[in-house]
Amino acid sequence: MDSDSNRYSHLNLSGWPFRLLPSRGNNNIWAGRPVIRRKIEQLTQQMSEDPTSSLHLMWADFGAGKTHSLFYMESLAEELNLLPVYVEWPKKTVTFVDVYRNIAQYFSLRRLTNLFWACCERHSVDQMIDNIYMISPDFAAILERLYNRDTNPLIYEWLRAQPGIPRRELAQIGVRNPIKTSDDAITMLTVLVKLVAESDSDMKMLLMLDEFQRTDQLSPRVRADVNTGVRTLLNACPESLSVILSFSFGKPENINFLLTEDVRTLADPERINIPKMKPEEADEFIRDLLRQYRIRKEDDTYFPFTEESSSLLLGSISKLTPRCIMKRFGAVLRRANPELREGKLSNISIDYAKNALKDMHIEDDIECK
Amino acid sequence: MVYSAQFASNLEYTERILINIVRQNEALLPSCIRSNTYSCGECTLAYPRSCLILGDWDIRSYLRFIMDRELRTRELIRLVISEHGRPLYRDIIASMVQARDSSILNHAIYAWLDSCSVHFKAFGFNIYGLSEWHTE
Numbered sequence: 083m084d085s086d087s088n089r090y091s092h093l094n095l096s097g098w099p100f101r102l103l104p105s106r107g108n109n110n111i112w113a114g115r116p117v118i119r120r121k122i123e124q125l126t127q128q129m130s131e132d133p134t135s136s137l138h139l140m141w142a143d144f145g146a147g148k149t150h151s152l153f154y155m156e157s158l159a160e161e162l163n164l165l166p167v168y169v170e171w172p173k174k175t176v177t178f179v180d181v182y183r184n185i186a187q188y189f190s191l192r193r194l195t196n197l198f199w200a201c202c203e204r205h206s207v208d209q210m211i212d213n214i215y216m217i218s219p220d221f222a223a224i225l226e227r228l229y230n231r232d233t234n235p236l237i238y239e240w241l242r243a244q245p246g247i248p249r250r251e252l253a254q255i256g257v258r259n260p261i262k263t264s265d266d267a268i269t270m271l272t273v274l275v276k277l278v279a280e281s282d283s284d285m286k287m288l289l290m291l292d293e294f295q296r297t298d299q300l301s302p303r304v305r306a307d308v309n310t311g312v313r314t315l316l317n318a319c320p321e322s323l324s325v326i327l328s329f330s331f332g333k334p335e336n337i338n339f340l341l342t343e344d345v346r347t348l349a350d351p352e353r354i355n356i357p358k359m360k361p362e363e364a365d366e367f368i369r370d371l372l373r374q375y376r377i378r379k380e381d382d383t384y385f386p387f388t389e390e391s392s393s394l395l396l397g398s399i400s401k402l403t404p405r406c407i408m409k410r411f412g413a414v415l416r417r418a419n420p421e422l423r424e425g426k427l428s429n430i431s432i433d434y435a436k437n438a439l440k441d442m443h444i445e446d447d448i449e450c451k
Numbered sequence: 452m453v454y455s456a457q458f459a460s461n462l463e464y465t466e467r468i469l470i471n472i473v474r475q476n477e478a479l480l481p482s483c484i485r486s487n488t489y490s491c492g493e494c495t496l497a498y499p500r501s502c503l504i505l506g507d508w509d510i511r512s513y514l515r516f517i518m519d520r521e522l523r524t525r526e527l528i529r530l531v532i533s534e535h536g537r538p539l540y541r542d543i544i545a546s547m548v549q550a551r552d553s554s555i556l557n558h559a560i561y562a563w564l565d566s567c568s569v570h571f572k573a574f575g576f577n578i579y580g581l582s583e584w585h586t587e
Contacts, residue, residue: 331537
């Protein structure tokens, strides 16, 4: 961050504020939209305080900030008794095992071992192994090996449900069955939730499944299978698990066509909706975003833009989403940055912004024009 | 007016032909169906002496009603896909359409998706979106 402060000090910014892709590096930055921010904070707090399992839905318009909202929630969760597990819905889903594979990637051997050790500090090893054995004898065998610092790579391959591992190789790590069916996947997840719950007082897993809209391209059979997977997982873990399904498509109500009735009835009726912004919200967004990157807290809230050039740029965007705003402002700033650095420009005036827009072929920007 | 069984069969056949035409390209419909003009000399559907439509306003009205219903179906399919904003599996499209008009059957929706390449494109097996998305 120090080198960033030097690099953008002529802009009075500690870093580059206009990012098209969400990143965990700035997941604690939230600009504008105080109502949505409050809802996310309230929901995170509620999930932390309520030990029972829950299912929540989050919709966002395209480019409206769904993934960044989840990263923001992740940063809040880390301060509470929640273990946030952010996972993208797989691009190709044949059964619920594919969903499990993506979740399992979060649990590296080190992470899983540390989790188990934390459990064993609160309960005895034997007690933990016995408890896990009741759910999955194979997983209990693996945990015992991890506790004894076994680093056989087959362990990780089995945990990640890699297909095609011969049974004789599985026997080497004390496992009888590969993870092949949706039921196997749910059993594995149940154990993981239990480990999280036992690792610390009132600990809960917050499973954030992003890009759930990908299920709209699954066949009815597969869609039913993944819905059953979600439902069965919540049934198997009545406590210590909160699941967030986040999705982006044009109409939030269309989620009702992707969820089976039994999953729909489980979901919290209060959904988080993140629509595109109104003009005044977009203005607040820009001011707030720049403020959070300010080195020197000066009065000029729009610098290196001006209020007029900012207004012009926002007016050129027909769909006011963070992504479109970042794209437009980022493009103009990238163009003006060398001149600002050399002192040839004192700020990005309205005339400069007008010329920049002319050169930018914004009519080709289908997403944001 | 009472129609014979043969006539009913011919009418059903004509109806099916017209439905196939409208699903592929409504501009190819005979002018008497698309408008109030008759261009029997250019018609590819039937000869004037065997044409069911010529001279029978009831038949023409009925077939126009069928065409209007088909075009409404197409527009509804376009609307739900457009609102959703991304390609989706055909059974979900059907559910969305039927949520607005329960009289439209699955096979009619699937037939539109399969045959009307002007409006709908396949983006994968049984996954459809608007054809203009394909070029973006």
